[in-house]
Amino acid sequence: MKRLIFFISVLAISVSASAQGIFGGKVTGNFQMDVQASKEDTVIGAAKVNEKMLMNAFGNILYTNGDFSAGMRFEAYLNPILGFDPQYKGAGVPYRFASYKKDFLEVTLGNYYEQFGNGLIFRSYEERNLGLDNAMDGIRVVARPLEGITIKGIVGKQRKYWEKVWESDDFGLIRGADAEISLNSLIKGFNDSKARLSFGGSFISIYQKADPRFITAKDGSLYKMTLPENIGAGAARMLFSYEQWSLNAEYARKGQDPNAVNGYIFKPGDAIFVSAGYSAKGLGINLSAKRIDNMSFKSRRDETGNMLNVNYLPALTRQHAYSLFAMYPYSTQVNGEMGVQADVMYKFKKNSILGGKYGTELKLNYSRSMSIDKTPVVQIANGSFEGTDGYTSTYLSMGDELYFEEYNLEIGKKVTKELKLNLMYSYQTFNPIAFGHSGEEFVYANIFALDATKKLAKNSLRAELQLLLTEQNYGDWAKGSWVQGTLEYNIAGKWFIAATDQWNYGNKYEEKVHYYNFAAGYNQGTNRISISYGKQRNGIICIGGVCREVPASNGLFATITSSF
């Protein structure tokens, strides 16, 4: 309650202060509140909500004055809306910080988000849609001793819901450093060079107290496992570009880290990520590849799930906005995968045969993720590889298991001044391992989308039709074919109303449910209010290869967003 009063006071002071400034500084902030009222629906599997109404809300307040800034975020989950971990229940200020710059140093005290390179060994970030927040709490120092050289040092612990992480050695203490050198900035002769080159290196060490762990061998004898208490990981990277060409490469290696995700094996982990691109007017090409081997890196060795991730391993697949294309999303397999992705964007010129009067945009995407080659070592424990290296792996050999494959084509076409069309087709091969159904049959899906937006004076009308065709009907998570239609009407950029129906017409074993939804909203300046009523199917949402389950719901959902 004290925190609540404190927050309201700060908010009140801040709102009035934003108009006037405070001590010569500037106050900014934003706010969001989601309210959900869902009723029990046994057909779609929506659970009864005892509280009748659920709410997630947060507000950020940021004060900046020259080289000084300070801020805080108040969060309230009263109680968490469906799909958010119940451990979020409660309210408080999980994020607060103060930061200043002086000469070549920048110091942050309190909470901060940070990323080293591509994040292969360290990324602290928040993804609200996933209910994921691994904000660091501690100290960050950034030094820029010369132009072109940046050195970062961090110490702290990660957030986990509302747990008091400083009171227990079970939550690992993260120490890290990162150095980046931009040769173009450092060496005067290269300042104006078309070739841009930078190098970076980083190191992370996590201390976590190790309690004894015992395993029973096949013959019934007992072994004590000695666990490392300081887990280290290092990475080296380079970023090169020359005119339209670019290359981003990073290699990371992690020391012994027996943990719950890898089955308590000692094998060191490694990861490599390479991305090459070509970008010219009307043409963009990007080719990416990665290999991950035993790279789950958490600040608590017994942790599973999304929380306390120290690193970030992106999925090399296209992120979809159309809901049926995202029905079977790919989840990064942190224990081992190899993936490639090719992205091509081409814009047919205006007044050409394929470009027409306004030009045509074509996007092609191919992605594929496979298991890596693994040869198991001899087991000691009964039924697991605990205490051993787990397996050996030939570096560039792929395994036999396909995790995900997608062929994707998108065409964007402005037909007239008022009418714009977007068409998308995708063929996806999906391994249900991402849903935790390892070893079950794959889903093969042809998915189509047609999206048309028509301008009507100050208003606009958008119609969208999506179709997912698949023969796979397993009941629980693969329910055959779907079709979805959406109509959305925007009035003068302020009001909108929308109606959507997602119909599971191909379900062989259950009721062919219509997941209808009606929504309306209003925008004014930086404020937005929206309300919707309808059914939400259960499923999985993934962002950057990190996924969370969303349970079914049936009822009202309202959102308020605001900023100043």
Next chain:
Amino acid sequence: MKKILLSLILVFPLLWISCDNIEDEDKLTFVPYITNLSTPITEVQDQQKVLLEDYTGWKCTNCARAAAKATELTNKYGEELVVMAVHSTLFAVPSATNGNIDFRTDYGEKWAIEFGCSALPTGLLNRNKFGAAYTVNDGNWDSQIQSLLDNSEHVMNINLGAEFRAVENKILVSTSTEFLRNFDTTTLINVVVVESGITGVQMNSLPEYGTTPKIVDFTFNHVLRKKAVIDYPLSSGSTASGTKFVNNYLLDIDTDIIDISKCKVIVFVTNSVTKQVLQVNEIHL
């Protein structure tokens, strides 16, 4: 250049932190203490007991006072109190002055660090947290023991059997642990041997407890000497009331033990999360 050197100070500490690398031979260590042999249960428990861990050392000049207090409390509480003297920290490092007698154990040292027992004498009572600290000054042991006996929940009973197998020079311990209520957290079991009646040198600054500056014929009691298992899993996750675990342990007895007849086996079970001792029992050999 000065700025670069200052900036590198951010990075260099990590070279020292680095990471642990467990050698192949140390990854899995055979634990010889679990056995299929058994001995009859002779010590049946029916009451909640308190474990007093007396952190002490021969160089600690006030530790004779704490030892006397432990003896006094043993007489007062009888079977309700189990005492274990953990010789640890710099106060227990042997030297020629005490005849190089070393009562330290690696697990005793680890506990001293883990529970903040650096200023001796001090004690732990059921590894309960009193405010922000685990440690309790010997002047408060009595009142806190009484409080724990009055307020602790009786979660389980530990029934014991033990025999000294002279031919093999081993102690065989059988335990039968029975949960008296549902319990939601993983529990860990510890089986140790303490020895009493050992004569040695104890530094002392308090004349009422013996000669100063040292007592040359001090009697050390309840000295933690050997272990079978430390923090070995007993139950995993939730355990229902009425669940019984039967286990057998073998302890090696070497020349460190001076008189086996003055040894007893202490078995205690802890909550893996809070570290709190849920129950303790002892059996004389």
